[in-house]
Structure formats: structure tokens, C-alpha cells
Amino acid sequence: MKTPMNPTPINTTLAVRNSGFSSLVEALEYAAEGDTGFNFYDHRGELDSVLTYRELAFEARALARRLLGLGLERGDRVGIVAETDPMFHRFFFACQYAGLIPVALPAGVQLGAHSAFVNQLRRMLESCEAAVLVSPESHAPFVGEIADGLELVMAGTPAEFDALPERDIELTAPARSDIAYLQYTSGSTRFPRGVEIDQATVLDNLREIAQSGLKLTREDRFVSWLPYYHDMGMIGFILVPLICQLSADYLGSRTFAMRPRLWLKLISDNRGTISSSPTFGYALCARRLRPSDYEKYDLSSWRAACVGAEQINAAPLQVFAEALKPCGFDPSAFVACYGMAECVLAVSFAPLDNGLEVDFVDQGVMMASGEARPVDRQAGNAVGYADCGITLPGFETRIVDEAGGEVSERQCGEILLRGPSVMSGYFRDEEATTAVLDENGWLRTGDIGYRVGDRLFLTARSKDVxxxxxxxxxxxxxxxxxxxxxxxxxxxxxxxxxxxxxxxxxxxxxxxxxxxxxxxxxxxxxxxxxxxxxxxxxxxxxxxxxxxxxxxxxxxxxxxxxxxxxxxxxxxxxxxxxxxxxxxxxxx
CATH class of the missing domain: 3.30.300.30 (ANL, C-terminal domain)
Incomplete structure (x- = not known):
């Protein structure tokens, strides 16, 4: 019988600090002075394990010495199959302490896609020239097949790494210029590439999300079902709570897919304030709701329901808002946002408390000339695009035509970005890097959009038009x-x-x-x-x-x-x- 557990509380003991850190290690050490942390819920929605920041720091330091005991050198890559499990946090931060580079690997195995999953992970490990592969017990049967023929120092489960001797090795704090992690892009238009993010870059974006995007306070609490191998899951719901010393509650992605109402239950029970989903997640919840659910959930605490995609479809969000209205969900909680792994996570946020705002334009004019000419939403030729808000303060933004010239307001073009949150490049891929990053630091996002005043609207990926x-x-x-x-x-x-x-x-x-x-x-x-x-x-x-x-x-x-x-x-x-x-x- 399980010993009863309680989730970590909201931050009531530590002064909120989201800036001035030199590394993720320093941020964790500060958070470890409080009582907050991470909470993991099982397929029934019951609390399965708790990992406070204090426990995480202690365990990560010990694990770092075990990893270095393998003879690994600073900068070596460690592939981590990113299941929703405390092991991911432990190994990610062990890498931070050891000066190693964590690489989050997909954990989702589709039915009948065994070979595709194995080959995908093998390609990623080869791409980043990983020295180590660690897999949760749930994926242990894949380890041998994935590692076969690769020049890995060690591949195994957390238990096997925990059995290694803890060497008496002094841990050296990361420099701001050290690579913090590699984040593989989603690969929606090409094979994924490893985005290289250093300590200074990730800390800058985390600070801007906390201060300008979400305006986080000690009263906030995060709830997520998003996978850790996705930038929103890892950055948005592991590192953002960490940087602000806040608690986060997790539900596995597969559990959400089978029982999406558990997401709502978790927000309701724990009084979650920040949660995010692609549009399909909101739609899935709305479809699975029953009339008897309305009195079960109280979603009045949910103040930021973030949604981001290459183009946000407002229709399923409106259905979700209407369905959850009896549960206290406020449509003004919707926050449209824009971002990408090449900029850590976030580029822009719509204003808080405004809900989803849609700009309706003439579709015929848009197709013919790229001009986003406003029309009445009831017009037969109207098409709507969500307001993704103002870019975070650290970004410079340009929208350009095919010749590189800046376009006027309401004219579609490719979005270019520059700032301290932009990646240093794709890991060991100079050709791919120079294709998107110029000598002046401007990133070609590949996203098509237009601007109205200082607000940003996305229409498509340039490769997909x-x-x-x-x-x-x-x-x-x-x-x-x-x-x-x-x-x-x-x-x-x-x-x-x-x-x-x-x-x-x-x-x-x-x-x-x-x-x-x-x-x-x-x-x-x-x-x-x-x-x-x-x-x-x-x-x-x-x-x-x-x-x-x-x-x-x-x-x-x-x-x-x-x-x-x-x-x-x-x-x-x-x-x-x-x-x-x-x-x-x-x-x-």
C-alpha cells in the first residue's frame, strides 16, 4: 500500500527571483532553499511521486559524479528518453552539474511504429554524437536495439546508472557561454536538427517569459501533460517553474490522450493557474466532457491557458470555452503565443486577460497579393488569424519579402528575429546554421506573417505555402x-x-x-x-x-x-x- 503523499505547495517561503542567475545550476540551488518542486500523477490521476527542488539538487549532484566517473568529458552529450518521469529531471540537471549536454529524445512510440521509433532515436544520437543513452524502465526493451553499433560509453536505465560508484569529483559550475542543452526541432518540414542553446540564452528567454509574457507571481502553479522532448513541455513546464521557484504538476502525455479530463481535474484539484495545449488538446477535452463533469471541476483559478501553433484555429477553442463555462473557465484566460526551439521557447505573447482576438481579412486579396485587408467577420470571403501579441522586449523583429526588403503593415512576409534569446546555431551543422542565421544575427524563422501596429499575426510556414x-x-x-x-x-x-x-x-x-x-x-x-x-x-x-x-x-x-x-x-x-x-x- 502506498504511503500517502502531498504535492509540493505554492511558493510561500522564498522570495521570487527570476533573474540574476549565471546558470541553470545556480537557479536550481536557489529554488532548493524553498519547499516547491515537481509532482507526477499516474494514469488514474493519483499522485505517484514528488520531487522537491531540494531533493532534485541533491540527487543531481550525486548522479553528476557517477556520470563523470565513466570518464566523460565536459561537453559530452547525454541522450535522455524524455518520459514524464522524475528520471528526466534528475538526468537533465545531473548534466548541468557535470558540464555535460543533455539531449531530450522522443518517448512516444506509435502502435506498429517500433522500427520508426528506434531509427529516429538512432539518427538523433548519431547526429549529436552522444556518449550516453539513458532510458526509463518503460522503454528498457528498446535500449539494446537503439544502442547497437553506436559508440556509446554506456546505455541503460536509471537503476543501472544509480548503481555506478559516486566518484569524489569536484563539480565545476557552468559558464554562461556553455551549452545548456540541445533541443531537437519538431521536424515538421525536414529531419530534426539539434538546436544549440547556451546558459545565457536560455536564462534570458526564461526571464522574459516570467516577467513580460506570463507575469508570474508566487501564487502561480503550473499544470502540464505536454511531452518533455517538446520545447513547450521542457522549457515551459520544467525550466520556467524552476526559474521562479514555483511548483508544477504533471500528467503523462499518453494518459492525457486516453483520459483528457484528468488534465482538468488536476487543474481543479491543485488550483493550477498556468497550463498550455495545442488546439487539438482543448478540442479533445471538449469532446470527452459529460454533463455530470460540470459540478466536478472548478477551473476559476486557470488564468493563462496558453495556445501556440503555426496558425491558431479559433473554432475548437471557442467550443472548449463554451463547454467549460459551467466549470468557471474564463475565455479571457486564453493566451495566444508564438515561439520556436531556435529562440529557446517564446517569441511573443498576446496580452493577458484579453482572451483570443482574431483579425478577419479578405481571403481573395490575401491569396492574390499577400495583403491582410480587414473585412467584417461575417463576410463570405473572410478568413481569421489569431493575434499572437507583442514580441518579448529582447527581440528585434522584421517582416521581409523574398528579396529581403521590409514590407509594410498588413503585408505578409517572412518573420526575421534577432536578440539574446536566439540560438547560437544547429549543433555541428554549419550549412544548416548559415541557411537561417546571417552574419548580423538575424534568424530566418521560415514563418509567414504580418503585423498590425506592434501585434504579430502568423499565417503559415514558408515551405508549406x-x-x-x-x-x-x-x-x-x-x-x-x-x-x-x-x-x-x-x-x-x-x-x-x-x-x-x-x-x-x-x-x-x-x-x-x-x-x-x-x-x-x-x-x-x-x-x-x-x-x-x-x-x-x-x-x-x-x-x-x-x-x-x-x-x-x-x-x-x-x-x-x-x-x-x-x-x-x-x-x-x-x-x-x-x-x-x-x-x-x-x-x-
């Missing part, structure tokens, strides 16, 4: 329209363009559906074609696939690049089968 007959069409807009069909779930649509079909570039929509009836499927195709003509004036190729077909990045985002590759492979196979049938007929 569909160009047909000289018009720019944002794939997310096409996906949102397709999702209006009955039976089409949020996130179950991918839009992109392909070459070599017909006489010019063509738009493609891949849509997941459970429907098997041929007549119904034909009606779905016909209706989508009508919608695309009505809203965008283009022809489109429709590919209906079974649920679970569309590929995702390690952070759960739709990968349009991989969706396109899979579509082309399906077409190639279908063409080969058709040729084979034709050959058989001729032979007969």
Missing part, C-alpha cells in the same frame, strides 16, 4: 475549411501541393475518415471539391485514408512534408498496380 497561378494559399486555411464536414476530426486533414500531376502544380487534400461506404466517400470528395472551389477557386486532388495514416512530428504536430511523401508513395504504388493489371490483360 501552396502557389497556384501566382496566388499564395495557406494550407492551414484549406484544412480548416475541410474540417467543417461532418465526421472530419480536428487534425485529420493535410493540405499541400505536388508537381508533375497534370500541366501545373496541383493542390492535394489528404483526409482521414472511418467511412467505408463508397457512395458516402464519393459525396465527401465532391463536397470538399465544392468547398475548395467556393473558398479558394482552385481544383484539388482528394485522397481519403484511414484514421492514423497522417504522419506526425515527435511533438504531435501534423507533418505536411511527410504527408506529401506518403501521398506520392501511395500514388506510385497505385500506378504500378494499374500497369501490372494492364500487362496481365495484354498477356491474357
Amino acid at each position: 501552396i502557389i497556384i497561378k501566382g496566388r499564395n494559399i495557406w494550407p492551414n486555411d484549406m484544412e480548416v475549411v475541410a474540417q467543417r464536414l461532418d465526421g472530419v476530426r480536428l487534425g485529420g486533414v493535410a493540405a499541400f501541393s505536388v508537381d508533375g500531376i497534370g500541366e501545373e502544380e496541383a493542390a492535394v487534400i489528404v483526409l482521414e475518415t472511418k467511412e467505408r461506404d463508397d457512395e458516402v466517400r464519393d459525396r465527401m470528395r465532391h463536397r470538399i471539391v465544392e468547398l475548395m472551389h467556393e473558398h479558394f477557386g482552385i481544383n484539388v486532388i482528394i485522397d481519403l485514408v484511414k484514421p492514423g495514416t497522417l504522419p506526425r512530428t515527435s511533438s504531435g504536430k501534423l507533418s505536411r512534408f511527410q504527408s506529401k511523401q506518403a501521398f506520392l508513395e501511395r500514388r506510385s504504388m497505385a500506378a504500378a498496380k494499374a500497369r501490372a493489371r494492364g500487362s496481365d490483360l495484354k498477356t491474357a
Whole structure:
């Protein structure tokens, strides 16, 4: 029988300090003087383990000496399979104390994707030339296969590392210029690359998030189900609470996917104030709610419900807000934000307490010229983009055209950023680094957006924009329209363009559906074609696939690049089968 545990409290004993630290180690040492920390909840929503900052500092120091006892040198990389488990925090901060570089690795294994998971981790470990691999017990069966043939000093579970002798080695504090960690990008448009973030860079962004973005106080409490291998999960819900000496409560990502209402229960029970999710997380919660749930949850404490994506879809958020209104959820708690791993985490935040604000523009004008011309939201040609707020104070921002010239207000262009929160580069990849970072420190984000005053609006990724007959069409807009069909779930649509079909570039929509009836499927195709003509004036190729077909990045985002590759492979196979049938007929 488990000994009853209590989660760590809000910060009532320590003066809140979010700046002036020289390293993450110094930040942890200060937080360890208080009573706050991290709390981990199991698949039933019950408290499973507690790790105070004081315990974390003590255990991380001991583990650092064990790692250095393996003969590792400062700067060596340690791959950590980032399951929602205290082991991740222990090894991440052991690396900080030891001068090693932690690398968070994906923990999500999709059904039937064993080989893909193993190969992904092997490529990441090879990319960063890791010396060590550590895996939670849940992933122990994969360790041997992942490590096979790699030049690792050691690969194993936390228990195996804890069994190593603790050497009498003096630990040296990290310098501000030392690499704090490598964060692999989500890889939605290309294979992930290791973003190199040093101590000074991460501390700068954490301070700006705390002071300017969320305006954190000692009354705040974090709640999260986001994976640690994603920048929002690791930076937003491990390092931000740490830098402000606040407590955080965790639910595993797989647990959330199966029982999303536990997220709401945790916020309600522990009076959480800060939590975040992609739009699909809010939509999933709204779908799973029952009338009997309304009296169970009190969400009135939730003051910042952050949401970030390349383009924020307001519709599921409005459904969530309406569904949770009886539970005390305030729609003004929604905070649209923009960020990326190349800038640690956050670039901009919408103003607190304003809720989601949407700018409605003329879709036809947008496609033809890139101008975001305002229209009434009820207009038939209206398309909405969320206000992602003002960039954090440390950033300089430019929006430029293809020639590099700065565009005017309400004109779409690529977003460029410069400031102390920008990465130093991709780890040991000079070609990739120089492609996005110029000699003056400007980062090409690859994101398309426009500005209204000092507010930022995102429309698409530059690599994803569909160009047909000289018009720019944002794939997310096409996906949102397709999702209006009955039976089409949020996130179950991918839009992109392909070459070599017909006489010019063509738009493609891949849509997941459970429907098997041929007549119904034909009606779905016909209706989508009508919608695309009505809203965008283009022809489109429709590919209906079974649920679970569309590929995702390690952070759960739709990968349009991989969706396109899979579509082309399906077409190639279908063409080969058709040729084979034709050959058989001729032979007969």
C-alpha cells in the first residue's frame, strides 16, 4: 500500500527571483532553499511521486559524479528518453552539474511504429554524437536495439546508472557561454536538427517569459501533460517553474490522450493557474466532457491557458470555452503565443486577460497579393488569424519579402528575429546554421506573417505555402475549411501541393475518415471539391485514408512534408498496380 503523499505547495517561503542567475545550476540551488518542486500523477490521476527542488539538487549532484566517473568529458552529450518521469529531471540537471549536454529524445512510440521509433532515436544520437543513452524502465526493451553499433560509453536505465560508484569529483559550475542543452526541432518540414542553446540564452528567454509574457507571481502553479522532448513541455513546464521557484504538476502525455479530463481535474484539484495545449488538446477535452463533469471541476483559478501553433484555429477553442463555462473557465484566460526551439521557447505573447482576438481579412486579396485587408467577420470571403501579441522586449523583429526588403503593415512576409534569446546555431551543422542565421544575427524563422501596429499575426510556414497561378494559399486555411464536414476530426486533414500531376502544380487534400461506404466517400470528395472551389477557386486532388495514416512530428504536430511523401508513395504504388493489371490483360 502506498504511503500517502502531498504535492509540493505554492511558493510561500522564498522570495521570487527570476533573474540574476549565471546558470541553470545556480537557479536550481536557489529554488532548493524553498519547499516547491515537481509532482507526477499516474494514469488514474493519483499522485505517484514528488520531487522537491531540494531533493532534485541533491540527487543531481550525486548522479553528476557517477556520470563523470565513466570518464566523460565536459561537453559530452547525454541522450535522455524524455518520459514524464522524475528520471528526466534528475538526468537533465545531473548534466548541468557535470558540464555535460543533455539531449531530450522522443518517448512516444506509435502502435506498429517500433522500427520508426528506434531509427529516429538512432539518427538523433548519431547526429549529436552522444556518449550516453539513458532510458526509463518503460522503454528498457528498446535500449539494446537503439544502442547497437553506436559508440556509446554506456546505455541503460536509471537503476543501472544509480548503481555506478559516486566518484569524489569536484563539480565545476557552468559558464554562461556553455551549452545548456540541445533541443531537437519538431521536424515538421525536414529531419530534426539539434538546436544549440547556451546558459545565457536560455536564462534570458526564461526571464522574459516570467516577467513580460506570463507575469508570474508566487501564487502561480503550473499544470502540464505536454511531452518533455517538446520545447513547450521542457522549457515551459520544467525550466520556467524552476526559474521562479514555483511548483508544477504533471500528467503523462499518453494518459492525457486516453483520459483528457484528468488534465482538468488536476487543474481543479491543485488550483493550477498556468497550463498550455495545442488546439487539438482543448478540442479533445471538449469532446470527452459529460454533463455530470460540470459540478466536478472548478477551473476559476486557470488564468493563462496558453495556445501556440503555426496558425491558431479559433473554432475548437471557442467550443472548449463554451463547454467549460459551467466549470468557471474564463475565455479571457486564453493566451495566444508564438515561439520556436531556435529562440529557446517564446517569441511573443498576446496580452493577458484579453482572451483570443482574431483579425478577419479578405481571403481573395490575401491569396492574390499577400495583403491582410480587414473585412467584417461575417463576410463570405473572410478568413481569421489569431493575434499572437507583442514580441518579448529582447527581440528585434522584421517582416521581409523574398528579396529581403521590409514590407509594410498588413503585408505578409517572412518573420526575421534577432536578440539574446536566439540560438547560437544547429549543433555541428554549419550549412544548416548559415541557411537561417546571417552574419548580423538575424534568424530566418521560415514563418509567414504580418503585423498590425506592434501585434504579430502568423499565417503559415514558408515551405508549406501552396502557389497556384501566382496566388499564395495557406494550407492551414484549406484544412480548416475541410474540417467543417461532418465526421472530419480536428487534425485529420493535410493540405499541400505536388508537381508533375497534370500541366501545373496541383493542390492535394489528404483526409482521414472511418467511412467505408463508397457512395458516402464519393459525396465527401465532391463536397470538399465544392468547398475548395467556393473558398479558394482552385481544383484539388482528394485522397481519403484511414484514421492514423497522417504522419506526425515527435511533438504531435501534423507533418505536411511527410504527408506529401506518403501521398506520392501511395500514388506510385497505385500506378504500378494499374500497369501490372494492364500487362496481365495484354498477356491474357
